Every structure is written in structure tokens, then in C-alpha cells.
Amino acid sequence: MTSTAPETQRGHDAGDPLGEQPTSWQRRLRRFGHVPRxxxxxxxxxxPPYTRPGRQVWSVLAIPPHVADRLVRWSAWGGPLLVTLVAGLLRFWKLDQPHAVIFDETxxxxxxxxxxxQGYEGSWPKDVDKQILNDPSSVPVPTDPGYVVHPPVxxxxxxxxxxxxxxxxFGWRFMVAVLGTISVLLLCRIGRRLFRSTFLGCLAGLLLAVDxxxxxxxRTxxxxxxxxxxxxAAFGCLVVDRDHxxxxxxxxxxVDEEGVLRPNAQVAQTLRLGRRPWRLAAGVMLGLAFATKWNGLYVLAAFGLMTVLWDVGARRTAGAVHPYQAVLRRDLIPAFVSTVPVAIVTYVVSWTGWIVTDKGYYRNWAATEGKDSSWSWLFPDWLRSLWHYENQVYDFHVGLTSGHTYESNPWxxxxxxxxxxxYYEEQTGCTESATGKCAAEVLAIGTPLLWWLACFALAYVVWRWFFRRDWRAGAIACGVVAGxxxxxxxxxxxxxxxxxxxxxxFLCLAVTMMLGAIAGPAAGTGARAELGLTAQDPTGERRRTLGAIAVGVLVLLxxxxxxxFWPLYTGTSIPEDLWRDRMWLDTWV
Structure with a gap:
């Protein structure tokens, strides 16, 4: 809440629990669980500082304090790297199986x-997949351009x-597996920074590793x-930028005479935050997302708004009387330039292979069908050809309504x-005990218990953002909404x-946030404040023990x-009756 008191009074009230009285709106929200900051x-x-394990943890493990300090420092990277190692081993295990061109890999x-x-996509002959699998060296790269509907990154x-x-x-799945593995490391580190807890960060990464x-x-x-x-990666860059x-x-x-930091309206309103390379890096990442599939454009819009609102919150916390006005004057234009133009330039650069050749699909449209365009004097031919190509692709996407066996509604x-x-293949004799048919399938489905738990976690995140004004919950919700x-x-x-x-x-972050609330805060005021809990919330050993047991059971489940579901994720052949046991819903068949 922004105070309207004079600057000196606000500085005094900042440390006085009685300095700010709840508004009537806040009193109404308390019925639904709202608590003051x-x-x-x-x-x-x-x-905010990072949380540290309590002394009781180390005393139970009989670890001396100096060793405990080293373990805490090591765990900041050691924990995420360990989780990433597990994720990588899972993802690269028999990566070349099934030995087939599955789904849209074709x-x-x-x-x-x-x-x-050759720098541009070709028009491949039909039924060439088997030849590629048997002897890829015998398959020439077609020189005729192919019509593709996604950008090239x-x-x-x-x-x-x-x-x-x-x-x-293995070759065409390798880099996807690399990025999938690295994304687990990213989420561990992002979760750690978001929750100020190495444990919760590693938990978020672990959930992603087993989704x-x-x-x-x-693996596809x-x-x-x-x-x-x-x-x-863009989200992580923006979180780091927010901290800086x-x-x-x-x-x-x-700082006052006692060394306590005090809000100052003049500083909060006028301070320029300087160069922000992490936000620039986020713009590049969002451009690469957009240059892979167009749905990255929606994420660009959502994250751009989110980072500006973060600046509003920072200036308000620092004492700005009119934080929106301050952001409009100091931050909005730099934020826009760091994201939108950078993303657009990144997108255009991604088409370099198509631009520098003269054989790509629609590459010469401007010099042929479009030569009489009214814009030919202003824009180069390659740019007008690219614009025409993208218009055709957009028409294709919005008009794609043909039915498909596995299409689904986002609801x-x-x-x-x-x-x-x-991928699905019926087999026989997959195990020694198998007497009937066997099935080998690769099914693109999330870990059911994780996703169903995420439904409750999202409700918790929305509640926490709306009633407790927790920026972390808002950031997680923004990621889900954008995607x-x-x-x-x-x-x-x-x-x-x-x-x-x-x-x-972001679903994994939501579940992690809810599990962190179930586990409860560590003993101590700082931990309670970090989790947004009041002094009246139970923090005894019994509360912590029961919470930890509940979290442990959920994670193990x-x-x-x-x-x-491992056989359905990897295409492992199993007896058909065991395959049917895993079809928990009729719509999964």
C-alpha cells in the first residue's frame, strides 16, 4: 500500500507496526485469508536474503558449523547440478529408441x-522416412524449396x-535432449532465486525432471x-534483472543514524536504474522463442508487461508516491527497447539462411509477383518477400481446422x-511371461499426479497473488497464462x-510453492516473512514434521x-494388459 504521509513520517512508520492501519478493503479481504505484509x-x-537450514538440522546430522557453511555454499550450485545430472541420464538413456521417425519428426x-x-528447407519426396532410417547417406537433400509454416531457429x-x-x-533428438536437460538446471536456479531457498529450487527442478x-x-x-x-531462459533473465x-x-x-534503510520519495521517483543487460538478454531469448514458433510472441507481450510492473513495485517499495508515473518516465521506454525491438531483430536475423540464398520458398516473390507493390521503393525485396511469406503462413495457421485423432481443447x-x-507398435513376445500381444508406445502425456496436483497449486497461486500480493505467485501465474x-x-x-x-x-513452480507452504516456514522470523506468514502461524516442530512428511509423501508419489508410466514415455514394449492398466482414462486410448 502506498502511503500518503510526508516522507519523514513514512520513514518512521516503515518500522512501526502501528504506522499503517488496514484499509476497509483489506479488512474485507481478511475474510478470505488476506494478511498484511x-x-x-x-x-x-x-x-530478500536466502534462507538457510536451521542449526537443528546440522546438529542432528552431527555436522560441525564450519562444514555446514561449506555445504550451504556448495549446495547453491551442487544441488541443481545433481538434479540436472539425474535429468540428463534419464533423457539420454536409449535416446535413439524407438528407431523410427515418430510423429512430426517427419x-x-x-x-x-x-x-x-543448404540454408533453406527442401521439398522432400513422400515415403522417404524408411530410406533415411536404413541408409541416410543414400538420400540426397532436395534442392526444390519446401513450404514450411514455422520459423527456422x-x-x-x-x-x-x-x-x-x-x-x-539420435542425431535429430540430441540437441532437444540437451535443451531439455539444461532447462532442469535453469528451473533449479530460477526456483532458488524466486523462493530464496536452494531446497525449493531443487524441488522445482526435480518435478520438471520427472514430468x-x-x-x-x-526425447523427440x-x-x-x-x-x-x-x-x-527469458523468465530467468528477467528475475535476475529484477533483483539487480x-x-x-x-x-x-x-540510511538513518541506526543504519536502517529508509524509503525516500525523491530517490524512488527519479533514480535511473542504469544499463540492464539481463533484460536485454531476455529480449534475445524471447526473440529466439518467437523465431521457433509464433506462440512465443504472446509470451513476449506478457513478460514485457510483467517486467514493467516489477519496476512499479520496486519504486513503490522504495517510497515513490507516484510509482506508475516514475516508471513511465524512467523505465518504460528502456524496457520496451530492451525487449520488443531486440526480439524483432532476433527474429529477422534467424532467417539469414533464407535471406542469403535465392532458392527458398517465396524468396523471389518481390521480384516476380510482387514487383508492382506500392512499397517496392521503400523496402528491399528480401524483406517484402519475407513479409508475404509470413502472411501466407498466418493464413495457414488460422485456417487449420482439419480434424485429427489426437487434437484436444485447451480446457x-x-x-x-x-x-x-x-508412436505405437503391436509386438509379440516382449517378455518371457508374455502370452499375448505386446504394445510399444510413446505417449506425450504429463505425469498424471503432478498435473492433477498442479490444478490445486494454480488455485493456491492465484489466491496467494490476489489476497497476499505475492509477486512470485503473480510471476508464476503470468508464465502459465502466457503459454x-x-x-x-x-x-x-x-x-x-x-x-x-x-x-x-511454471506448473512445477506452482506445485513447489504450494508444497513449500505445506511444509511450513523454518523457525525464525526471517523465514516466516519470506513465506509471507504472520507471527501467529504455527511454526513448531510438530507443524514442521507433519508438513515435511506430507511433502515427502507427495513427491514420492x-x-x-x-x-x-516409464514404458509409455520411452516406447518400451510391455504386455498389452499392462499397457491397458496404464490407460487411466478412456480418452487416453
């Missing part, structure tokens, strides 16, 4: 191979793996996992209403559940659920 110092509100693997060999990335390991299933949809998409040469990676900006504000604010995604079967909401405007279009992989990391 915990009493923390201004410095901790601008730059488009992206071949387009990627053409891109890295994702295919360049897939093609890099093909350049390293050949035109094989079935993320796992399957990490499709574009959506690549979009997810760049979206998550708030530290600059804290460093510029005055059903969170409950995994209709997963997509990437999910746009598809509701295209419900007549042919769309699939695996598009949801873009916001899977999610891991068990991932293991149970």
Missing part, C-alpha cells in the same frame, strides 16, 4: 537437415545435432520443447484429457496437448507415478 526491513523487502528432422546443408538447433551425430534418430510431457518432448525432435527452453534493479534502488536509498490440458500418441491462454482464442484450430510443454516449468 509481514513486518520486514526495507532492505529485506527490496533484496517434418522437422528433414527440414533441419536441409537447413544445415528450432530447426537450426535440431540440425546442429544432426551435424554432430548424423542424419539419425512425463517434458521428458517425452525432450519437435519445436515446442525448444520454445519452452527459450521462454524459461532492486539492489540498485536499495544502494541509493538513505482439457491441465487434466490431461487427450494426450498424443507419437496457455492464447490457445483459447483458436479453439476451432487443430491443436494438441503437447503445446502445453511451454508452461510446464509423483516419482512413483513417473516410473509407473
Amino acid at each position: 509481514p513486518e520486514t526491513s526495507l532492505r529485506d523487502r527490496l533484496d 517434418y522437422y528432422a528433414k527440414d533441419a537437415w536441409a537447413l544445415v546443408n 528450432g530447426k537450426w538447433i535440431i540440425g546442429l545435432g544432426e551435424q554432430l551425430f548424423g542424419f539419425t534418430p 512425463g510431457l517434458h521428458f517425452v518432448m525432450s 525432435a519437435l519445436l515446442d520443447l525448444i520454445v519452452m527452453f527459450f521462454v524459461l 534493479a532492486r539492489r540498485r534502488l536499495a544502494a541509493a536509498l538513505p 482439457s490440458w491441465l487434466v490431461l484429457g487427450r494426450p498424443v500418441s507419437y 496457455w491462454l492464447p490457445w483459447f482464442f483458436y479453439q476451432e484450430r487443430t491443436i494438441f496437448l503437447f503445446y502445453a510443454v511451454v508452461f510446464v516449468p 509423483i516419482i512413483w507415478n513417473f516410473i509407473y
Whole structure:
């Protein structure tokens, strides 16, 4: 709440619990669980400290204090790297299996191979997949241009793996698996920074590591996992940028005689936050997401608004009387330039292979059919040709309404209403005890218990953001909305559940936030404040023990659920009756 008291009075009230009385609106919201912001110092509100395990943990483990300090420092990177190692081992295990071109790999693997060999996608003959699997060296790259409906960045990335390991299933899946593994590391570090807890950060990464949809998409040469990676990287860059900006504000604010940081309206209103390279990096990441699939454009808009609102909150916390006005004058234009133009330039640069050649699809449109355009005097031919190409692609996307066996409505995604079967093959004699048919399937479906728990976690996140004004909950909700909401405007279009992989990391963050609340805060005022709990909330050992047990049981159930569905994630052949046991819903068949 922004105070209207004079500056000196606000400085006094900042440390006085009685200085600000709740408004009538806040009193009404208390009926639904709203609590005032915990009493923390201004410095901790601008730059919250990281939580540390309590002394009792180390005493129980008989670890001396100096060793405990080293373990805490090591765990900041050691914990995330350990989780990432597990995720990588899972994703690279038999990555070349099934030895087949599964689902839309038939488009992206071949387009990627053409891109890295000649700079533009080719028009491949039909039924060439078997020849590629048997002897890829015997398949020439077609020189005739191919009509493609997605930008090239994702295919360049897939093609890099093909350049390293050949035109094989392992080659075209390699780089996607790399990005899927790195995304687990990113989420661990982002979660740690978001929650100021190494444990919760690693928990978020672990949940992502054992999510079935993320796992399957990490082992398949499709574009959506690549979009997810760049979206998550952009989010991480913006979170780091937020921390740095708030530290600059804290460093510029005055300190009283007792060494306590005090708000100052003049500083908060007028301070320029300087160069912000992390926000610039976020613009590049969002441009790469947009240059992989167009749904990255919606994320660009959502994250751009989010980072501006973060600046509003920072200036308000620092004492700005009119924070929106201050952001409008000092931050809005730099934020726009760092994201939107940078993303657009990144997008255009991604088409370099198509631009520098003269054989790409529609590459010479401006010099032929479009030579009489009224804009020919202003824009170069390659740019007008690209604009025409993109217009044609947009018309294709919005007009794509042909039915598909595995299409689904976005309303059903969170409950995994209709997963997509990437690969299915009936076999016989898959095990010694098998007497009937066997089934080998790769099913793009999330870990059910994790996703169903995420439905409750999202409700908790929305409640926490609305009633407790927790910026972390708002950021998580923004990530989910940016990746999910746009598809509701295209419900007549042919769309699939695996598009949801873009916001899977934010579902994991939501579940982690809820599990952190279930576990409860560590003993001590600082931990209570970090979790947004009041002094009246129970923090005794019994509360902590029961909460930890509940969290442990839930996490173990999610891991068990991932293991149970492992055959459906990897295409492992199992008896048909065991396959049917895993079809928990009729719509999964």
C-alpha cells in the first residue's frame, strides 16, 4: 500500500507496526485469508536474503558449523547440478529408441537437415522416412524449396545435432535432449532465486525432471520443447534483472543514524536504474522463442508487461508516491527497447539462411509477383518477400481446422484429457511371461499426479497473488497464462496437448510453492516473512514434521507415478494388459 504521509513520517512508520492501519478493503479481504505484509526491513523487502537450514538440522546430522557453511555454499550450485545430472541420464538413456521417425519428426528432422546443408528447407519426396532410417547417406537433400509454416531457429538447433551425430534418430533428438536437460538446471536456479531457498529450487527442478510431457518432448525432435527452453531462459533473465534493479534502488536509498534503510520519495521517483543487460538478454531469448514458433510472441507481450510492473513495485517499495508515473518516465521506454525491438531483430536475423540464398520458398516473390507493390521503393525485396511469406503462413495457421485423432481443447490440458500418441507398435513376445500381444508406445502425456496436483497449486497461486500480493505467485501465474491462454482464442484450430510443454516449468513452480507452504516456514522470523506468514502461524516442530512428511509423501508419489508410466514415455514394449492398466482414462486410448 502506498502511503500518503510526508516522507519523514513514512520513514518512521516503515518500522512501526502501528504506522499503517488496514484499509476497509483489506479488512474485507481478511475474510478470505488476506494478511498484511509481514513486518520486514526495507532492505529485506527490496533484496530478500536466502534462507538457510536451521542449526537443528546440522546438529542432528552431527555436522560441525564450519562444514555446514561449506555445504550451504556448495549446495547453491551442487544441488541443481545433481538434479540436472539425474535429468540428463534419464533423457539420454536409449535416446535413439524407438528407431523410427515418430510423429512430426517427419517434418522437422528433414527440414533441419536441409537447413544445415543448404540454408533453406527442401521439398522432400513422400515415403522417404524408411530410406533415411536404413541408409541416410543414400538420400540426397532436395534442392526444390519446401513450404514450411514455422520459423527456422528450432530447426537450426535440431540440425546442429544432426551435424554432430548424423542424419539419425539420435542425431535429430540430441540437441532437444540437451535443451531439455539444461532447462532442469535453469528451473533449479530460477526456483532458488524466486523462493530464496536452494531446497525449493531443487524441488522445482526435480518435478520438471520427472514430468512425463517434458521428458517425452525432450526425447523427440519437435519445436515446442525448444520454445519452452527459450521462454524459461527469458523468465530467468528477467528475475535476475529484477533483483539487480532492486539492489540498485536499495544502494541509493538513505540510511538513518541506526543504519536502517529508509524509503525516500525523491530517490524512488527519479533514480535511473542504469544499463540492464539481463533484460536485454531476455529480449534475445524471447526473440529466439518467437523465431521457433509464433506462440512465443504472446509470451513476449506478457513478460514485457510483467517486467514493467516489477519496476512499479520496486519504486513503490522504495517510497515513490507516484510509482506508475516514475516508471513511465524512467523505465518504460528502456524496457520496451530492451525487449520488443531486440526480439524483432532476433527474429529477422534467424532467417539469414533464407535471406542469403535465392532458392527458398517465396524468396523471389518481390521480384516476380510482387514487383508492382506500392512499397517496392521503400523496402528491399528480401524483406517484402519475407513479409508475404509470413502472411501466407498466418493464413495457414488460422485456417487449420482439419480434424485429427489426437487434437484436444485447451480446457482439457491441465487434466490431461487427450494426450498424443507419437508412436505405437503391436509386438509379440516382449517378455518371457508374455502370452499375448505386446504394445510399444510413446505417449506425450504429463505425469498424471503432478498435473492433477498442479490444478490445486494454480488455485493456491492465484489466491496467494490476489489476497497476499505475492509477486512470485503473480510471476508464476503470468508464465502459465502466457503459454496457455492464447490457445483459447483458436479453439476451432487443430491443436494438441503437447503445446502445453511451454508452461510446464511454471506448473512445477506452482506445485513447489504450494508444497513449500505445506511444509511450513523454518523457525525464525526471517523465514516466516519470506513465506509471507504472520507471527501467529504455527511454526513448531510438530507443524514442521507433519508438513515435511506430507511433502515427502507427495513427491514420492509423483516419482512413483513417473516410473509407473516409464514404458509409455520411452516406447518400451510391455504386455498389452499392462499397457491397458496404464490407460487411466478412456480418452487416453
